[in-house]
Amino acid sequence: MVHISKMKKTKGLALLYAAMMLALTFIPAFTFAAEATPAYQTLDELSGKRFAYVNGSVYNQSVQEKIEGTTEEFYPSLSECVAAVEAGKADAAVQLSYCCQLAVNRRPGTVALLPEPVTEVSEGFFFPHGSKLTAQFNDVISRFSEDGTLAKLEKKWVAADESGKTLPEQDWDAPNGTLKFATSGVIEPFSYVGEGGQPKGYDVELGLLIARELGYHLEVFTIPMDSIFASVDSGKADFGGTLTKTPERASVCEFSEPVMPTTISVIVKSKEAVSSGGFLERLADSFKKTFIVEDRWMLILSGLGVTVLISVFSGAFGLLLGYGTVLARRSGVRSVGKIVDGYQALMGRIPIVVVLMLLYYVVFGALDIAGEIVAIIAFTLAFGATAGATMWTAVKGIDPIQEETGLALGYTRRQVFSKIIFPQARQQFTPQLMGQFISLVKDTAIVGYIAVQDLTRAGDLIRARTMEAFFPLIATAIIYFLICLLLGRVLRRIAERYDVTNRPRKVEGVVEK
Amino acid sequence: MSIIEVKHLRKEYPNVVPLSDVNATVDEGEVISIIGPSGTGKSTFIRCLNGLEKPTSGQIIVDGVDMCAPDVDLPKMRQKMGMVFQNYALFNHKLVVENLMMAPMDLLGMSKQDAYDQALDLLKLVGLKDKALSWPHELSGGQRQRVAIARGLAMKPKILLFDEPTSALDPQMVSEVLSVITRLAERGLTMLVVTHEMRFARDASTRVFYMDRGELWESGTPKQIFENPQRRETRDFVFRVRNWNWVINSINYDYAAMFSSLQEFCARQFIGRHITLKCQLALEENTSSILIPLAQEHGIADPHIAYELSVGEGGKEADLSVDLSKFTASGISRDMAVAITDDISKRILENIVQRQYMDSSGKIHFIIG
Structure with a gap:
């Protein structure tokens, strides 16, 4: 569902694109500013504060166990959570540490990562109840864990180097057919939308590798976080992932073994806004990131x-x-x-x-x-x-x-x-x-x-x-x-x-x- | 040979019975005016004839076909009977000429050119050929009604039904529509016209139906109905429509309502503009300059000024009378009343006469404008 059909570009759009590219060649390359210091240093300082979570996220439970009296707000994705923190609508945003790190890198000078992670979590794929896939996935996951495949994948997808982050072609035989995989597409580096609108990330590649082991092809589609369980439960997808297992979720779907033990972290406002280039430069950079990079237009x-x-x-x-x-x-x-x-x-x-x-x-x-x-x-x-x-x-x-x-x-x-x-x-x-x-x-x-x-x-x-x-x-x-x-x-x-x-x-x- | 035959026609609704028992026959080429008080089933009768209302019981035979038979082809029968409504209802999304072309093309399979030629002929007949390419909303009420008549004719009907064709029109537009209908009558078309226009009923129809309380009370030639009505109801009605009555019960009377009622009556009676104006003048002077002040002077709260206007033959003379019994009862003597009348005449004269002078030969000139 995410393949982009070759759209007929109208003359006007082509012209618009050419004009954008021309404008960009005259704008100097953007440089990242030095990392800013967070406004808070410890989790305790955040008691009673407003926390922003991604819709469908269960990290609020972990946060409430650790920090007293927090209130919660939910947003469609981490970018909105970060925007809320920047705008002062929330004091902290919570997500997997890797994602937080990426977000902070992308918004230099305005937000920072709290040094201390909240807690450890483990994410897994999930299946409709009674799916035979659960056991098959678990077999492959434990094999991958032992032979170092998981570690290799982790290293690849959290690396700063973007060039290596490609997915394997599905050139293997699939005697068992095609599996439909529902993923959020908004949790970089685990699941996100890359060049040409293709979903990629750690979860996607792992899903592909497992499918290959089990003799399937994979059809990956992205869906808002709060609809993932519904799509797996209703059979729109054969499996979804990856998300943290909780008792409530486990009653709806069966979870696989954890695919990657990791932590969740907190993003807060940085102490003082660090200037990162002039307004025009930032605007140009923003424009480039939104439209040009990975042909996002x-x-x-x-x-x-x-x-x-x-x-x-x-x-x-x-x-x-x-x-x-x-x-x-x-x-x-x-x-x-x-x-x-x-x-x-x-x-x-x-x-x-x-x-x-x-x-x-x-x-x-x-x-x-x-x-x-x-x-x-x-x-x-x-x-x-x-x-x-x-x-x-x-x-x-x-x-x-x-x-x-x-x-x-x-x-x-x-x-x-x-x-x-x-x-x-x-x-x-x-x-x-x-x-x-x-x-x-x-x-x-x-x-x-x-x-x-x-x-x-x-x-x-x-x-x-x-x-x-x-x-x-x-x-x-x-x-x-x-x-x-x-x-x-x-x-x-x-x-x-x-x-x-x-x-x-x-x-x-x-x-x- | 009768083209319409109605036997024991009855139509009832849950609460009213507009038609209790109507029997009538209409011969080919007859022009029938249906008169009678409002709300006595005239429209229901005519709507039953072409099946717009379903009779409760009875029989209607049109051109040899029983209209109430379950297998009757109503659309086919209606094509034989044009109908013109009170509210003309032109098709607003079509040009005037297209209003006349639509039905013949759709229903009679007429070619566009033929329909167009016929439409122009018919528009010429009703005097509106120059409006062929107008939009309906650009026409006056009278013009619209004439187009509606032409539209009915475009289907080449044997019978034309009119349901109060002039009731929604301004008085000055009534005659233009009536003259068209009168001309059609001369062409030998069978027509049934529900109307309040007594002049039309008397002059243009071959027969008059008097309907009252759901029944056809009397039918006859206009002469019979208007000059020698056999039944009391007919007599009362014919008298009533020839007289205008108005009673002023308060010093603060509704001046505008009285005048519009008078004007409407005069228009319906084909009283000329000149006499209408004079009637109006007499009424105005009499009421506002003399009687009302007099009532105020004598402290009469309910003066009960009862006017009656009756029209002489041909609408050439009008007789306006006023009943002043309330005044005389309040101590105003007969002599005084005569003095008042003189006064009224003088004032009216003053109003009509613009100026007056005596010429060298001693003649007095009154300049009337």
Whole structure:
């Protein structure tokens, strides 16, 4: 699901990219500043402070055992936790020590690592209950532990040298088929999104190596932390990982043996902000990290493609569905009207994000169905409900005498609707529907919850790497704004075309006698 | 030969029975005006004829086809019967000419060119050929209603039904629509017109139906109905529609309502603009300059000024009378009342006469404007 299809670059985008590259050649290379000293030195100093955790993380339990009276806040990924610390919204962010170290390196001068780790943890893969994979994985893990493979992997993925961090090609035979592996994609160096949007990291490579030993191929997809267990539990993935085993988690999924004993650490604000280059330099560096490094703009572009795809299909199918509800209501059959009522009431009262997850994990839980398709179904249902209600209101608003006039001329009820009522109603509801469709485009930003990599999720993944909020968020915002603006223009054009009051006053295809 | 035959037609709703038992026959080429008080089933009757309302019981046979038969092809039958509603209801998403082209093309399979040519002919008939390429909303109410009539004609119906075609129109637009309907009557089309326009009923129809309380009380030639009605209800109604009544019960009376009611009545009776204005003037002077101040002077809170306006033949003369019994009861003598009337005449004259002078030969000139 994470492969990037070769997207047709439009001329405009290519030009934009060229301009960016040109600008960057004139900006001096960025240098890292010296490491800053943390604002706190010991864990005890942090008692009563506000801690930021990644959604779905259980480190809050370990922290609360060690430090008194802490409060907790949850964020989608470590980058948001770090941003919260920088902004003073939280006092400390907690994550695996390796990740913390990376984050601190990426945000030089603003945050620092507390020297003392919180506690030791061990992370493992997890499987649905009763999966035969658990035992097979454990066998391989203990073998890898003994022959030094795990140690080698650890060394490779925590190294400062990025060039060696590549994954093996899946060129082995897979007599047992393909396994689906759900990973967060936001915990560098364990699981993150690298060049071309491919998931990589310690967990991913280990998963690949184990799959090779067991005669499988691996299909890796990223999914928000708080949805990983749902995706494994519902069978969307054969296994997930790696995460810390807790009794509660163990009751949902079976955990493998720990794959790497490690520690968790705390990121705090550094004592004094250390300047790291001028504003322009930092901006340029940030821009480069967000878009240029590892061709991350491709990730945004492909995310944009997914957003557009979901919007366009949901919009088109939603219109049809909405029209269907109008016809159903007009049928005059009581039960049919009640069904439409129920459907519209349901969609109007359940948040679309919940509908989306219900469809993905419950309704289609057992089916192997692409997240994009589930997203299109969910947004079709949502848009169909609002569009249908809007159309119906407009249809009801047409003077009933119009219908009687049509009937009196000798039209059937159906003809009256299609030739007289609906064309007039369309004049009324078109502007409203356009607004609703643009809302739909914005609403699709939540599809990340079901492992669909849309524009918003692409920004999330990039932020997880750069540990910066500014450019990925700004870029996402600008792209949404532009696309909605453009869509608005295009739709208005189309609407004007179909607006009968704009058409010329003449009858085509006749000659004056 | 009768083209419409109605037997024991009954229509009931949960709370009301608009039609209790209606029997009627209409011959081909007849022009029937259906008159009667409001809310007495006239519209329901006409809507039953083309199946817009389903009769509760009874029989309607149109052109030999039983409209109430379960297998009747209603759309087909309705094509034979055009209908013009009170609220014209032009199709707002189509040009005027297209309003006339749609149904013939969709339902009669007429070619676009033929439909267009026919539409222009019909628009010419109703005097609106120059509006062919207008949008419906650009027309006045009267023009819209004329287009609606032409649209009904475009289906080449045998029968044309009108449901109060002028009730929603401003008084000054009524005549333009009625003259179109009158012209159609001369062309031999069978027409049933529910109307409050008594002049039209009397002058343009071949027969008049008087409907009241869900029944057809009397039918006959206009002469019979208007000059020699057989039943008391008909007589009362015919008298009532020829007279305008208004009672002022308070010193703070609704001036605007009184005048619009008067104007409406005058327009319906085809009383000319000139006489209408004069009636209005007499009413105004009489009320606001004399009677109301007088009532205030004598402390009469409810003056009960009862006006009645009746119209002479042809709308050439109007008789405005006022009942002042309340005043005389409050001690205003008959002589005083006569003096008041003189006063009224003088004031009205003052208002009508712009200026006056005596010329060299001793003649007095009144300049009336």
